[in-house]
Amino acid sequence: MSQLYLKVRIKHLAEEAKIIRFERNRLKARQRKLGNDDRRAALMEGLDNHHKTVVRQSARASHLAYAFMRGKSYLSTECSARNPVPDLILQRALKTLKKYHSFGTRIDDLYAWVNKGIVIEQKAVA
Numbered sequence: 439m440s441q442l443y444l445k446v447r448i449k450h451l452a453e454e455a456k457i458i459r460f461e462r463n464r465l466k467a468r469q470r471k472l473g474n475d476d477r478r479a480a481l482m483e484g485l486d487n488h489h490k491t492v493v494r495q496s497a498r499a500s501h502l503a504y505a506f507m508r509g510k511s512y513l514s515t516e517c518s519a520r521n522p523v524p525d526l527i528l529q530r531a532l533k534t535l536k537k538y539h540s541f542g543t544r545i546d547d548l549y550a551w552v553n554k555g556i557v558i559e560q561k562a563v564a
Contacts, residue, residue: 444504444538451497458489499530502548506531507539512552523552 505515
């Protein structure tokens with residue numbers, strides 16, 4: 439598979455996030471108009487949970503995998519990230535790389551790529 443398929447996946451995840459926000463806002467407006475309903479509240483909570491856990495994490499992992507494939511540095515990819523990349527995100531990025539990239543990438547390669555960017559940033563701050 440190629441970078442093009444991964445690029446399409448990234449665009450699809452962005453659209454999914456937009457659709458979830460739209461539907462959530464629509465439910466919120468109905469709730470304000472018609473009053474509080476347990477079913478609507480459960481739907482909103484489910485949409486929020488799906489957006490925050492599944493879609494957001496998959497999008498971040500896909501962006502990291504795409505940057506890694508293209509040879510971009512971690513700092514240019516996530517210049518405003520304050521916390522280290524969680525292991526779950528790196529595992530998803532590795533799974534994505536194995537699916538869309540033909541090279542034998544290992545998790546250690548991703549850790550080295552991320553840590554190289556963090557070390558450079560710390561030297562620049564000091």
